[in-house]
Amino acid sequence: MKIDIRYFAWVRERIGHGHETVETEAATPAALIEELRGKGPHYAAAFEDMTALRVALDQELTEFSAPLSGAREVAFFPPMTGG
Amino acid sequence: MASGVDIRVQAALFDPGAVLSEFTARQSGAGAVVSFTGLVRDLGGTLTTMEIEHYPEMTTKALTKIGQDAMARWPLLDVLILHRFGQLTPDAPIMMVATASLHRKAAFEAADFLMDYLKSDAPFWKKEVTSASASWVAATEEDDAARAAWAERKP
Numbered sequence: 001m002k003i004d005i006r007y008f009a010w011v012r013e014r015i016g017h018g019h020e021t022v023e024t025e026a027a028t029p030a031a032l033i034e035e036l037r038g039k040g041p042h043y044a045a046a047f048e049d050m051t052a053l054r055v056a057l058d059q060e061l062t063e064f065s066a067p068l069s070g071a072r073e074v075a076f077f078p079p080m081t082g083g
Numbered sequence: 084m085a086s087g088v089d090i091r092v093q094a095a096l097f098d099p100g101a102v103l104s105e106f107t108a109r110q111s112g113a114g115a116v117v118s119f120t121g122l123v124r125d126l127g128g129t130l131t132t133m134e135i136e137h138y139p140e141m142t143t144k145a146l147t148k149i150g151q152d153a154m155a156r157w158p159l160l161d162v163l164i165l166h167r168f169g170q171l172t173p174d175a176p177i178m179m180v181a182t183a184s185l186h187r188k189a190a191f192e193a194a195d196f197l198m199d200y201l202k203s204d205a206p207f208w209k210k211e212v213t214s215a216s217a218s219w220v221a222a223t224e225e226d227d228a229a230r231a232a233w234a235e236r237k238p
Contacts (some may be wrong), residue, residue, distance in 0.1 A: 008136055009208035010219050059141035060144075079202065079222035080208060082205045083209075
């Protein structure tokens with residue numbers, strides 16, 4: 001399936017872009033990250049510490065173990081710092 | 084506005100006094116209005132700008148949910164959440180929340196709840212830029228603890 005990926009804040013900076021579309025059979029965001037790590041050292045650097053990351057599916061916060069099927073957009077970013 | 088929440092996400096500077104006056108003037112039957120305004124901290128005069136990045140497609144959705152959760156938890160008549168993004172100058176207002184209720188306690192508690200959830204659930208990221216460096220602000224354990232405390236407390 002095709003899925004849009006968004007990156008924000010330092011995750012975006014480490015990867016080098018804020019948006020891409022990938023073809024994947026990953027079942028969860030965690031499995032998708034494993035695939036992305038293989039794309040190069042900057043991806044590996046962005047996904048180095050999973051405790052420092054959050055994930056949203058179709059603009060809703062979720063878990064790394066959530067099912068990816070049916071989602072159109074996944075976003076990876078650091079803990080939020082608004083307010 | 085008895086059932087809705089007033090969400091504003093903007094790059095433009097705002098006048099906290101004017102927003103609060105407008106919010107207060109539109110109330111009918113409320114006994115209490117509470118507001119909080121957050122400002123850009125100047126790091127002892129070294130800050131050049133604060134850059135706030137956000138996830139536009141998610142921001143309004145997340146803020147609306149936080150506002151609706153507050154309305155479900157306290158007897159509120161009105162809720163306003165305003166948050167800026169983009170390049171902000173030192174001492175400028177970043178964000179504001181306002182609540183209206185029949186009584187003071189609900190209005191204060193709900194405003195506090197909105198702030199705690201906004202910090203951990205709304206997709207904003209702050210970067211502090213000085214003449215020497217630029218660094219992303221890290222989330223604190225206190226922020227997570229404050230949010231967790233609300234989740235444990237009975238409404």
